Amino acid sequence: MISFDLTEHDKKVLDAIREESLIARKYARHFDENEEEFPPDQLPEAKDRPGFYSLLGGRDVDDSGMNVLGMLITAAQTWGDYSVRLRRPAGGLGNSALRAAGSPEQQQKWGHLTLAMAITEPGCGSDPSRVKTTATKDGDHYVLNGEKIFVTTGCRADGVVAWATVDANAGRAGIKSFLVEKGTPGFTVVRKEKKLGIRADDTAAYVFENCRVPRANLLGGDETVAKEGSGGFRGVMKTFNMTRPAVAAIGLGISQAALDFTREQLELAGIAIRYGASTASQNALAQKFLELEAMQEAAMLTVMRAAWLADRQESNNLESSIAKAKGGQAVRLVTQGCIEILGPLGVSREHLLEKWFRDVRITDIYEGTGQIQNLIIARTILGYSRNELR
Ligand SMILES: Cc1cc2nc3c(=O)[nH]c(=O)nc-3n(C[C@H](O)[C@H](O)[C@H](O)COP(=O)(O)OP(=O)(O)OC[C@H]3O[C@@H](n4cnc5c(N)ncnc54)[C@H](O)[C@@H]3O)c2cc1C
CATH class of the missing domain: 2.40.110.10 (Butyryl-CoA Dehydrogenase, subunit A, domain 2)
Structure with a gap:
């Protein structure tokens, strides 16, 4: 049985990472508007913080069995903002x-x-x-x-x-x-x-x-x-099987931020989202919002399934491509939908929503575009070779 239940400790780890990721928001607009500059290797406010590795208590996201939590950590890290990293990345x-x-x-x-x-x-x-x-x-x-x-x-x-x-x-x-x-x-x-x-x-x-x-x-x-396959294609395909769900998780962290911002703004406007109540009984904007949240959750579940298979050391080629294709599409539709709901507030540079809408686009391009993922998925499910379906 698949269970994505987290321990209380892991929930606290994710909360701490999300809270720390907020530091990036202070710098996000500046580095968006000054593209020629490089953000510092480590943001000053992040320096004295323990960092999530210490919160994991000796575990590492690269350890076997850590993939599902690793995806959630990735999404939590980009929830504050994506393009300004808190710390110097450990690797590329x-x-x-x-x-x-x-x-x-x-x-x-x-x-x-x-x-x-x-x-x-x-x-x-x-x-x-x-x-x-x-x-x-x-x-x-x-x-x-x-x-x-x-x-x-x-x-x-x-x-x-x-x-x-x-x-x-x-x-x-x-x-x-x-x-x-x-x-x-x-x-x-x-x-x-x-x-x-x-x-x-x-x-x-x-x-x-x-x-x-x-x-x-x-x-x-x-x-x-x-x-054939050594030092070349096979190596890189292995790389992408590990990173495609992570790219989807990066985008989903940002689109989750867009949803949270939109929910707050709706509440300020007196429109509360009533979870559990029928969608038909709710305000049209709340209905639209719930549809976006469902899309977000479905995409995140595909990421976790790909990671869960990796944790079990089972092949996840197909699932990695599904997570990337679904995630890349969901983050575009979710951030665009949030802008539609909020109108002028959504496109104003006073807020980060319009930036997040631009930032998520890349997750459907690099490490294989959505169209290429769909090709891989179709080939795998239908049993076609690369030459038969391209
Ligand atoms: C910000 C950013 C960072 C990047 N980082 C890296 C990096 O670190 N390393 C690296 O090597 N590359 C990197 N890339 C490049 C990225 O991986 C490529 O842009 C991507 O693979 C698409 O290749 P392309 O741009 O040549 O488009 P093309 O391959 O020319 O595709 C153009 C369009 O046609 C579609 N298409 C192509 N073939 C098919 C097909 N058979 N069926 C249906 N549709 C198809 C594509 O989906 C796309 O929409 C980065 C790109 C960006 C924008």
Whole structure:
């Protein structure tokens, strides 16, 4: 039987994280309007706080059996605001790739760094098999040439896991991932991207120009080159199975904030939401609000199911994509619905709702768009191959 009941202690942990996440709201508008600035590594008010790891009492969100709570923690952290982080992030998407595809030696060597992951290029995003960046073998090195765009954590990361092809004629079998540390000659951060939302978030564009990295920087090891799936697609797919529900949880934390703000404003206007009463007997705005809350809850349940399967060490490929597709759609509809309910208050920059509406959009784009998730879901359920349904 599935049970998502939390212990009293875990409920307190989540309350404490939500309360701490409110610190970010003080800074949210400033960094939204001053996109060229970088928020400090740690917000001053967060410095002396214990941090949620100490509240977990020796447990870690990466521990086995901690995925469901980990998703709830993720949503609680973004409830205050998403784009301004309270603390320096422990790692980026590249760290997940290193854990999934790196050898024990590579994990030991680079695990302490903050690592971005660069797959996307101009002309290649949803279909990574079209990666054009090349990695040409030259003695004990690979020489990387190409361009990467929209790299999350890209300016501040210590290094990146970059995707490049070692053999353009080999298709996806030729694509491998390379760890490139900042400061390597030929590796340049060319700009911080300007965006619709999550403007405080650090998103970079890179160029590799005759950038030489040792053979040992190929994730999984050099000998994997001959094997399809090693150091490349399989590794990254493992990464995404772990992170897709988390991306949905990030968005759902923000849309929960939008719902809570909307409920408060409705109450101030004398419209109370009556839980348990029939929706038909309630004010039209309350009815609309309840529909949005139901959408939010359904999406959160798909996230928890994907995490619950991971906790049981069962395959969750399908469920991760369902959580990402459902979450990405729900957060857009929920924040948009909140704006519809509140009208001018919803679009005013006096409040954060309009910002949250912009911020959630990304959760339906990166780490596989909603359309791509729907393709994966359809293929899995109907039993079609990648070539039969694309
Ligand atoms: C803020 C931000 C941060 C990002 N961070 C990273 C990062 O850290 N690392 C990284 O590598 N990338 C990152 N990305 C890139 C992101 O993963 C891509 O934008 C995304 O995968 C979509 O790729 P694309 O932009 O090339 O769009 P395209 O692949 O060109 O797709 C355009 C549209 O067509 C749809 N589409 C494409 N193929 C199909 C199909 N077969 N069937 C139906 N619809 C389809 C897509 O869903 C989309 O709506 C980031 C992007 C943003 C905006």
